[in-house]
Amino acid sequence: MNHVQFFPHFFLFLFFQYQLFFVFSLSPDGLALLSLKSAVDQPHDGSAFSDWNENDSTPCRWSGISCMNVTGNPDPRVVGIAVSAKNLRGYIPSELGSLVYLRRLNLHTNNFYGSIPVQLFNATSLHSIFLYSNNLSGSFPPSICNIPSLRILDLSNNSLSGPIADNLKNCKQLQRLILARNKFSGEIRTGIWPEFENLVQLDLSSNELSGSIPEDIGELKTLSGTLNLSFNHLSGRIPKSLGNLPVTLSFDLRNNNLSGEIPQTGTFSNQGPTAFLNNPRLCGFPLQKSCRNSEQSSPDSPNSAPAYDNNSKKGLSPGLIILISLADAAVIAFIGLVIVYVYWKKNENSNGCSCTGKRKLGSNEKSHLCSFPCINGFKNNDSEVEEPEKSEGAGKGEGELVAIDKGFSFELDELLRASAYVLGKSGLGIVYKVVLGNGVPVAVRRLGEGGEQRYKEFAAEVQAIGKVKHPNVVRLRAYYWAPDEKLLISNFISNGNLANALRVYVVRLGQNGQPSPSLSWSIRLRIAKGTARGLAYLHECSPRKFVHGDIKPSNILLDNDFQPYIADFGLNRLINITGNNPSSSGGLMGAALPYIKSSQTERTNNYRAPEAKIPGSRPTQKWDVYSFGVVLLELITGKSPEPSPSTSTAMEVPDLVRWVRKGFEEENPLSDMVDPSLLQEVHAKKEVLAVFRVALTCNEGDPEIRPRMKTVSENLERI
Numbered sequence: 001m002n003h004v005q006f007f008p009h010f011f012l013f014l015f016f017q018y019q020l021f022f023v024f025s026l027s028p029d030g031l032a033l034l035s036l037k038s039a040v041d042q043p044h045d046g047s048a049f050s051d052w053n054e055n056d057s058t059p060c061r062w063s064g065i066s067c068m069n070v071t072g073n074p075d076p077r078v079v080g081i082a083v084s085a086k087n088l089r090g091y092i093p094s095e096l097g098s099l100v101y102l103r104r105l106n107l108h109t110n111n112f113y114g115s116i117p118v119q120l121f122n123a124t125s126l127h128s129i130f131l132y133s134n135n136l137s138g139s140f141p142p143s144i145c146n147i148p149s150l151r152i153l154d155l156s157n158n159s160l161s162g163p164i165a166d167n168l169k170n171c172k173q174l175q176r177l178i179l180a181r182n183k184f185s186g187e188i189r190t191g192i193w194p195e196f197e198n199l200v201q202l203d204l205s206s207n208e209l210s211g212s213i214p215e216d217i218g219e220l221k222t223l224s225g226t227l228n229l230s231f232n233h234l235s236g237r238i239p240k241s242l243g244n245l246p247v248t249l250s251f252d253l254r255n256n257n258l259s260g261e262i263p264q265t266g267t268f269s270n271q272g273p274t275a276f277l278n279n280p281r282l283c284g285f286p287l288q289k290s291c292r293n294s295e296q297s298s299p300d301s302p303n304s305a306p307a308y309d310n311n312s313k314k315g316l317s318p319g320l321i322i323l324i325s326l327a328d329a330a331v332i333a334f335i336g337l338v339i340v341y342v343y344w345k346k347n348e349n350s351n352g353c354s355c356t357g358k359r360k361l362g363s364n365e366k367s368h369l370c371s372f373p374c375i376n377g378f379k380n381n382d383s384e385v386e387e388p389e390k391s392e393g394a395g396k397g398e399g400e401l402v403a404i405d406k407g408f409s410f411e412l413d414e415l416l417r418a419s420a421y422v423l424g425k426s427g428l429g430i431v432y433k434v435v436l437g438n439g440v441p442v443a444v445r446r447l448g449e450g451g452e453q454r455y456k457e458f459a460a461e462v463q464a465i466g467k468v469k470h471p472n473v474v475r476l477r478a479y480y481w482a483p484d485e486k487l488l489i490s491n492f493i494s495n496g497n498l499a500n501a502l503r504v505y506v507v508r509l510g511q512n513g514q515p516s517p518s519l520s521w522s523i524r525l526r527i528a529k530g531t532a533r534g535l536a537y538l539h540e541c542s543p544r545k546f547v548h549g550d551i552k553p554s555n556i557l558l559d560n561d562f563q564p565y566i567a568d569f570g571l572n573r574l575i576n577i578t579g580n581n582p583s584s585s586g587g588l589m590g591a592a593l594p595y596i597k598s599s600q601t602e603r604t605n606n607y608r609a610p611e612a613k614i615p616g617s618r619p620t621q622k623w624d625v626y627s628f629g630v631v632l633l634e635l636i637t638g639k640s641p642e643p644s645p646s647t648s649t650a651m652e653v654p655d656l657v658r659w660v661r662k663g664f665e666e667e668n669p670l671s672d673m674v675d676p677s678l679l680q681e682v683h684a685k686k687e688v689l690a691v692f693r694v695a696l697t698c699n700e701g702d703p704e705i706r707p708r709m710k711t712v713s714e715n716l717e718r719i
Helices: 002-024 028-039 094-098 118-122 166-170 215-219 240-244 266-270 291-296 318-348 412-417 455-466 498-503 521-540 571-578 587-592 621-637 656-665 682-698 709-717
Strands: 065-068 077-082 089-091 104-106 111-114 128-130 152-154 176-178 183-187 201-203 208-211 226-228 233-236 250-252 257-261 281-283 400-403 419-426 429-435 441-448 476-482 485-491 556-558 564-566
Touching: 028 077, 028 094, 094 118, 215 240, 240 266, 441 571, 455 476, 455 571, 498 556, 498 621, 521 556, 521 564, 521 621, 521 682, 521 709, 621 656, 621 682, 621 709, 656 682, 682 709
Parallel strands: 077 104, 089 111, 104 128, 128 152, 152 176, 176 201, 183 208, 201 226, 208 233, 226 250, 233 257, 257 281
Antiparallel strands: 065 077, 400 476, 419 429, 429 441, 441 485, 476 485, 556 564
16 A cells, blocks of 8 residues: 555656756756746736747747856856847846846836836846836836946836935946936936946936936036936026037927026037927027016016007907908908819829829720829819729739829830930849930839739838838839839939949039039038938838838939938838849830949948848848948048949948947047048038047947937937
8 A cells, every 4th residue: 555655656756856857957047037937927928938948958049038158157148138029017026136147138118017126236247227118116226336337227218206316426337327207306416427427328308306407417528419307397597517518419408497597608509499498487599588588577576567558459340350351251262263273274184194084104094093083073182192093903914104193294105215224233123214205304213023913012012102201212203013014213313322422522623722522521411411311201200110221322312412312212122022033134124225234233231230130130220220320430431331343442441330439449530530531621520520429329239229310310410
């Protein structure tokens, strides 16, 4: 009997020992990470931890985990946790503090709640903490500055409360402190800010901070971008010491209770009125509010009662009011009739269709281009971008030329008969310049021959591109669809691209008889600002919030005034839909237009972000930010990160970002890094340094640290 009972218990014991063996075969770092998985409430989206298996010997292959070999340790150690935007709900476990080599903690944009555990700061190798956009509560962690090398602390958009601790001054290595959109209260302490020698970003906005702005914030000489103290309850005068901050810095002091005259020294001279809005008792330039008038109209002034005109009580007679109303109505009716007549005449011949229902493509067939029926002789079109209807069989027979933009109309035969030549050839197709019969040039891009079964997908993508309308983005005007041909017709930009402009200098004699390049500093700054505006629009305001994915000088076109236009956005998706090689021979345009061998050949793209070079990675907006930063460096230095047959080796620096960073670290003279053709423009020195700073923030290796293009554009506009 005893033996019978013994064997089941024995085998059960062996089973548990077997399980424990596999659990404890996992490294200590892996066990600490499993505490994070256990801390997340169930149910949750299991994809975040789907490969976090306790039977593994190491966590280094788990999603979101990065490791590296550390001196003195035979096994790689965990140095990064990136589990962001996974809709996880739970608490942050204190066991993460045992990851002694952890450098980067990224749990942002989830639903973590509770306080930040004090034990977390036992991970003394941390240099970046991203906990923004969660539901964390409690006070500012007092022991956070026990971490000696902390560089970035972003706790924004949580529910943290209480004062900002005095011992924050011990975080001397901080570069970015972002505490916005919390419930921090009390005064901003003095004596903290002189300790920060490397702080480039300070954002305390949208809290409940009160009291005055400390004078010693003016000692933060490394700040760049924006000093943001907006949407608090700060009061008193603005310290004059803020004028000692870097010239390129901008203030955001909106929505406070600040009073008195805005100082007019140093950095204040570069601020716009928006920096000081919604401070009722603030006066002076750049606000349109005189301090003298402010004192006279102050609520505290005994003489501030409103003065009324003696005739103010005399109103207009009822008869005069009726006559004025009738006259207004008659004028409005007349204007309305004129507008209706002009609109009818315009739409009778626009958009490749008319109310007769005939297509303007050299055919008598019913038009598929009119997206709205004719009503009472007028075309009912309220949309700026046409949404052409298409039958299920579209794309299998005759091709369709579809006008996307209002007022843009021409016939297909006219396109094919027009004079044309090749502008460029790349993996995104051949681009032709075509001069229409009315003398208007357009750019025609040939996408390929495939994808005949995916018309609706293609049309939807093209319509999204067509809705993008910005002064610094190339505008799509029409497209052609047929089984053996897909074409995009867009505005032709007359002055080539930035890549060619940087290589070919048009020499002209200046007043002193010396040669000067066409790309002066003011022109380069104009190109940088315009490109940033266009790219910020694509990221933030366009219908699809586009990612370009291939920002480089050859995709930045220039007009005769050197205004930039971003080209080729959205094309990768269209190429995938057509599923064919756009540069192959044959097809409608291949037969009708002459082929000229292009000098633009495919090269290694050194404008891409480091993470973009990982196979299988998908483009992000932060890719574009990095690429734009490289373009900025090329504008300043005149050196290309890509080899070209037309440039000398002295003008090529394959790792341009590293070359510039090394130059600043070694404190090389500015003349060693700036394009020699700009050295005569002495007045631009401060502006050049400011653009260098913007570029290098774009070129941070960590994509989370890079700013949004909107911020980049705002910073450039202030230069």
